[in-house]
Amino acid sequence: MKINSLLLILFVLFINAVQAQDDTPVSVVKNQFKINPLLSPGFVYEHGFSSKNTLYSEASLILGYRHNSFYDESTFYFVPRITEQFRHYYNLEKRALKGKRTAHNSGNFIALYADYSFESISTNKLFSEYCPSFTVGPAWGIQRTYKGKFNIDLNIGAGLNVDRFDTEFTPIANFSLGWVIGK
Template sequence: MRFSKSLVFLLLLSSFVQSQNSPSVEKSQFKINVLLPGLVFEYGLNNKNTLFSEISAGYGYTNNSLGENWTIYPYVQEQFRHYYNLEKRAAKGKVTSYNSGGFIAMAAYYNFRSITTHDSYESSHSSVTIAPVWGFQRTYKHKFNLDLNLGAGYVFSKEDYGFSPVVNFTLGWVIGK
């Protein structure tokens, strides 16, 4: 009986020490996007999961019988991210700081009505998109940050609904720390 208690204690101690040495996501970080002007806050929920919040501007293009139209629309994005390869990257000597790693996420986007659409070209309403995505994030020298995620989403709007590809690519800088 005494042997099994000692074994349980050693197993718990080794898992604690291992969890202390394994790479972990940042507790919190702010980023500025320059490609799609906006701000991002990523909050670490535990060692591998974050809540990613972004407010930004998106761009769109339509070409129909009425002509060409470029649109600019503000949007809010929320993602629950799970970083799955931090240990593997660290074992290979690759950077894991500033959440540099691969992730899977459940994303929700709220696109506000376009601020540049002229109703004679196209009526543009706000929309919500829900999508599972896969992506990666890398932070390089001088805190230069690249973030790409892709997925298939379902879009809901006042005038339409259906499946749509989801692509989010940002360039910017981590600020702070």
Template sequence: MKKYAYVLLNLIIFSNLYSQDSPSVEKNQFKINILLPGFVYEHGFTTKNTLYSEISFGIGYRNNDYYGSEWSFYPTITEQFRHYYNLDRRTSKGKVTVHNSGGFVALHSDYRFKAISTNDALSSLESSFTIGTVWGFERTYRSNFNLGLNMGAGYNVSSNSNDSGFVPVLGFSLGWVIGK
């Protein structure tokens, strides 16, 4: 009986050591973005892949001779299928991987609703859909403060078909991870 207990104890210890050597993404993670006000939910599917979902507000500025200048605000829904590629390397160097702190590549899509313009007499910006690929990184610090950046290229389809075409995709976030 002691022999079985000894073997079982060793299996538990070694399985815990192995799981610490193999970092993985968070299964469920919520964040608040304060830069562009919004909420984020990130769901881990495998040890390295997540679905990132964000609802936020974007801010735009336009200035031209005909319309003049205007600020606009628009609600946005963003989805990214992310692959975190460097979690093992970060762990081997003693760097933090908690709360998905690492580099990623992603398939990116976002839908921008019609703008809520500050001056409707000048113009109203139409809704649009963008799909593309991005590279980025996330870092979460001890206070759960979160910093994220991603950039890439995509194709934008506007409800006004004259404005469709290739566009740069850029995302920057500052906020907090909610929870442990």
């Protein structure tokens, strides 16, 4: 009888411990590093400062190709870029309840997007130079991290682009493929 009572108490304690783990609130990762070697190579640091909000910081390189039909010449260009986003992940709990991944900030978000594109680090006198610009605006996005820490990040929105010649409305679109580094 004592063994059955002891087993029953241990079973109840075990069930309570499992339920307590299930009731823990879903939260963004406190510190997350990513490397994006494809499309727009760069490094990302995402800092979670509350359960649903992060500051996303990216240093990347825009790779481009131009062709000048008048001179029949082509060139590649490389533009360094810094991107900052204040992200609010709004569906983490819903994803967790459906049994979907929330690890490594896998969720949908809205963001205040800002980026600065520097002057091109490659030059060719037959082409106009790439003008530095600043873009800011709201964006909506999704981020998914799969097993093996493969990461997909897409965000789109509408913004205001300012350079030394113009100020104009512009679409915001950023797509990256990479890997989460660390835990």
